[in-house]
Amino acid sequence: MSGIPWETVTLTTLSRDRTIFPKLLAEARDIAMRGQEGKLVIHTPWGIEWKPFGLPRRKRPLKSVVLGSGIAEAVEKDVSAFLQRRQWYADRGIPYRRGYLLHGPPGSGKSSFIQALAGSLSYDICVLNLSERGLADDKLIHLLSNIPERSFVLIEDIDAAFNKRVQTSEDGYQSSVTFSGFLNALDGVASGEERIIFMTTNHPERLDPALIRPGRVDLSLLIGDASSSQAKRLFIQFYGRGEEEPSGWEEIQEDELTALGNSIERLVEEEMQAGGKVSMAALQGLFIRSSAREAADGLRSLFKEQRTLKP
Ligand SMILES: Nc1ncnc2c1ncn2[C@@H]1O[C@H](COP(=O)(O)OP(=O)(O)OP(=O)(O)O)[C@@H](O)[C@H]1O
Ligand SMILES: [Mg+2]
Incomplete structure (x- = not known):
């Protein structure tokens, strides 16, 4: 029972039927594989071998x-x-x-x-x-x-x-x-x-x-900072109606979403022409904390902030 992270389990049987073990192992393996199905497994070195690290993660689309x-x-x-x-x-x-x-x-x-x-x-x-x-x-x-x-x-x-x-x-x-x-x-x-x-x-x-x-x-x-079209795509993806559970923000009609997306695109374009930039991670952070209608204002303040921080 030692050998972290693995354990040793000894199986014995009173019957002479040894086919029990392969069946048991196959079933255990199937159950373990099912837990990983559709998941991403991360391995890290363990001595000179690779071992799974943490639990399998949900895949990111x-x-x-x-x-x-x-x-x-x-x-x-x-x-x-x-x-x-x-x-x-x-x-x-x-x-x-x-x-x-x-x-x-x-x-x-x-x-x-x-x-x-x-x-x-x-x-x-x-x-x-x-x-x-x-x-x-x-x-x-x-x-x-x-x-x-x-x-x-x-x-x-x-x-x-x-x-x-x-x-x-x-x-x-x-x-x-x-x-x-x-x-x-x-x-x-x-x-x-x-x-x-x-x-x-x-x-x-x-x-x-x-x-x-x-x-x-x-x-x-x-893989560069956000271009204006990337910013728009991220915006639409964030606030667009997904197949999954509601985002928590108020529902927005398709044409308003496109119009808002266009204004995000324009803002990023103008900022880039003025020599500014914004990372996709910063946009993601902004979108997480604002509603679709607040995002453009948020982006303006983000740019203003970045300009004052610039050396
Ligand atoms: N192009 C993108 N599309 C969608 N989300 C993005 C994008 N870029 C960054 N993000 C989001 O920003 C966060 C940081 O991204 P990630 O770790 O992939 O960046 P990175 O390029 O590896 O950065 P670093 O060079 O600092 O390691 C993640 O939460 C990710 O979802
Ligand atoms: Mg990285």
């Missing part, structure tokens, strides 16, 4: 993450093309891997999009924190070559992973994944195993060219 025009589609298309080309890679002796880098300002939807995409493909996510205590080059190689089936590897804030090499934290701990160790782990021994890595950063300019060369990062995309 892919369309709830509103990216710039064509961006979500480009990534989706690239991932599905990759997934259909296993044999093509094998025939040419190319390691069956794909790397993605999503870069851009905070709160633009990078992490949300990766989670939603994984959910839509029924993939899990293996979150790798390169500065985690106790993680060293050799463990990393092992982890990256033993990824659970149908999983994305997610490495957030990749620019920050190696800056700590020379820094020692208060308790004298030093990160021990080296940059060259990481590159080696990425390249690894060629094998037919599928591997899809997503990396995110707010500072692509700080990344070493060796990291983002093709083969390590195959597709790099900017």
